[in-house]
Amino acid sequence: QRMSEAKLHGRKTGKGFYDYADDAKKPEPVKDDALYQQIFLRIISMLINEAVEAKRLGIANDEDLELAMQKGVNYPKGLLAWGKEIGYTKISENLQSLYEEYQEDRYRQSPLLRKLN
Numbered sequence: 001q002r003m004s005e006a007k008l009h010g011r012k013t014g015k016g017f018y019d020y021a022d023d024a025k026k027p028e029p030v031k032d033d034a035l036y037q038q039i040f041l042r043i044i045s046m047l048i049n050e051a052v053e054a055k056r057l058g059i060a061n062d063e064d065l066e067l068a069m070q071k072g073v074n075y076p077k078g079l080l081a082w083g084k085e086i087g088y089t090k091i092s093e094n095l096q097s098l099y100e101e102y103q104e105d106r107y108r109q110s111p112l113l114r115k116l117n
Helices: 033-056 062-072 079-086 088-102 111-116
Strands: none
Touching: 033 062, 033 079, 033 088, 033 111, 062 079, 079 088, 088 111
């Protein structure tokens, strides 16, 4: 709100959170591989958990789940294959850790995921 009140509307006015002048120095992104891996593991764990739950509920079989992710979402591999590659134990431990930290249902594990450990 303060930015708007100061008429700092970004590209429209040439200033905002960033300086859009032609000679302005562009900020360099910070590269943190450990943070990248942590974020990736959180996201992929949740996706794999959902795929395993869909399998458990009989929504789709293994082949359909893998095909949907590869052809429909353009993932390089299916979520079940990714789960096997990363290790279901690691996925399960990651989700358990997230659940203990945040106490949110989105980190609740599928009962089948626990059995795949």
